[in-house]
Amino acid sequence: MSFPNDDGAFRAYIRAWLEEHYAAFVAQWPADPDPRDLAFRRAWENKLCAHGLSGLGWPQAYGGHALSLAKQAIFHEEHALCGAPLGVNLIGHGILAPTLLHFGTEAQKREFLPGVLSNSTIWCQGYSEPSAGSDLASLRTRAHRDGDSYVLNGHKIWTSFADLADWCFVLARTDKAQPRHRGLSFLLVDMSLPGVRVQPIRQLTGEAEFCEVFFEDVRVEARYRVGDENQGWKIAMAAASYERGTYFLPRLVRFRQELDDIRGWLAHESVATRRRWARLAIDSHVLGLKTRRALRQAMSGGPPGPEGSSTKVHWSEAHQALLDFAVELLGDSVCLDAPGEDARKAALYTHAYLWSRAETILAGTSEIQRNIIAEKILGLPKGA
Ligand SMILES: Cc1cc2nc3c(=O)[nH]c(=O)nc-3n(C[C@H](O)[C@H](O)[C@H](O)COP(=O)(O)OP(=O)(O)OC[C@H]3O[C@@H](n4cnc5c(N)ncnc54)[C@H](O)[C@@H]3O)c2cc1C
Structure with a gap:
């Protein structure tokens, strides 16, 4: 697939492609599709990938399109504007790839990137644990070296899409003697x-999109460690910054559509x-202004700042x-399970309302973000 060079022409091309293909995709879906349905989301994500609309920013050597961040942002914005849902392999595309x-060996890139590109390998992120969420560095899942493998034992929680995922990237303690951040x-x-x-x-919404994951003497080949042993923290922190600039775009578009x-x-x-x-x-x-500022900063290659918080x-x-x-x-209609467009809309808003309780928790709680703003932007002393 080749794209127009000019950003305006690229936007027009993507908009026209999405208008045609998303409408056709919805029309062929049996019954009225529910945008929350994971099967629907995955099938649409598969279709995008089958048409070469994945790996937008990756180097061409790995099947990507090497598109600028500006063009990637245009794609994400247009994708949300046409009403298409987010996929289920967000972690594979947005974080793992x-x-x-950046950090994988050539063999790891050759083994794993094709599965993300085609969406045949779904990924999940195994960081949080029952006693290690905001304070991630206190995690207890451990991996000890035994020959060519690590033996992994531990308990992860809130692992999104773990029941669909084929692979998981896990932060595990490989050296208990080192300071907390260093032995991972x-x-x-x-x-x-x-x-x-x-x-x-x-x-709360009735769905089960995240899971507990238990590892009991799981043998993980050492060739599947990314980066050096005990350098996992650095990699996890870098991984968190890759979606900078584009993460909020679909959410902002949705916000505007809801306002309308x-x-x-x-x-x-x-x-x-x-x-x-x-x-x-x-x-x-x-x-919108904050998102544009973050995008400009990311395009100029500056390091991610505390403004993201x-x-x-x-x-x-x-x-x-x-x-x-x-x-x-919406009043009483949010409680009714009736047929018709109004009831359907009320059901979508009820679902979004319940789901939004998670939004002040995931990817760093509001309290943690406020700590960052206080310390890094306002220069206030660190709390006790
Ligand atoms: C929808 C959803 C999807 C998720 N997906 C994943 C995933 O795929 N993989 C994964 O690894 N994790 C995932 N998480 C977990 C998420 O990263 C954690 O929930 C989050 O980091 C908070 O950790 P915690 O739940 O352990 O809460 P805790 O850290 O135990 O916090 C409990 C409360 O104490 C407050 N608190 C904690 N420390 C401080 C402090 N220093 N100062 C002030 N207040 C503080 C918090 O703000 C919070 O209100 C997901 C969470 C949600 C809601």
């Missing part, structure tokens, strides 16, 4: 190995209610406020 491109290694673990057990966790929906419901509402909408519209505008807190809390508002306006 760039990590391997980054291992690629085949989820079908003996000793791996996955236990889905039922969420809500505006349509305001005709007979009070001035106070309309003011509440205006406040959210201002949030949307400011978030401000965008995360702002987006997640404003989105919760927006969905609180939507659910109040």
Whole structure:
């Protein structure tokens, strides 16, 4: 697949492609597709990959398109604007692949990148543990070297898509004697190995998108360690920064689409209610500016700054406020399971409202982001 060079022409090309293919994809889906349905999301993601719309920023040597960050941002924005859902291999495309491109051996790149490109290998991220979330460096999962393998034992939790995933990248302690951040290694673990057990966790929304994962004497070949032994922290921190610049784009587009929906419901509402909408519209505008600033900074090659914490807190809390508002306006209909377009919309908003409770927790809680803002942006002393 080759793309127009000019950014404007690229946008027009992607928009036209998505309009045609997403509509056709929805039309051939049996029954009315639910954008939350993981099978629907995965099938659409597969279609994008089959058409060569993956690996957008990767080097051509690994099957990518080596597109600029500006073009990648255009793709993500247009993809959200056409109403298509996020995929299920976000971790494979957004975190694992760039990590391997930066830190992997040639053999690891050749073994794993094709599966991400085609979407045939789904990845999950095994960092958090029952006593190690915000304080990730206190994790206890351990891997001890035994010949050409590591023997992995431990318990991960909140592992998104673990029940669908073929592989997981795991942070494990390989040297207990070293200071907390130093004795960790980054291992690629085949989820079908003996000793791996996955236990889905039922969420408030009724779905089970994340899981507990137990490792009991799992033998992981040493060639599946990324980077040097005990250097896993550095890799995990770098991995967290790869989506910088594009992570918020689809979320921001969704925010704007939801604001438009809500505006349509305001005709007979009070001035106070309309003011509440205006406040959210201002949030949307400011978030757009923050996202553009982060993108520009990433394009200029600057290191990720603490400003990302401000965008995360702002987006997640404003989105919760927006969905609180939507659910109040929808009133009793959020509780009805009735046929028809209105009920369908109410069900989608109810789901989004319940799901949004997670948004101030995942990828660093609001309290942790505020600590970062306090210390790194405002220069306040570190808390006790
Ligand atoms: C939808 C979702 C998907 C997720 N997916 C994954 C995944 O795929 N892989 C993965 O590894 N993890 C995943 N996580 C886990 C996520 O990273 C953690 O939930 C998060 O880091 C918080 O850790 P915790 O849940 O252990 O809470 P804790 O760290 O135990 O925090 C509990 C409370 O204490 C507060 N707190 C903790 N430390 C401080 C402090 N120093 N100062 C002030 N307040 C503090 C927190 O803000 C929070 O309110 C996911 C979480 C969610 C909600």
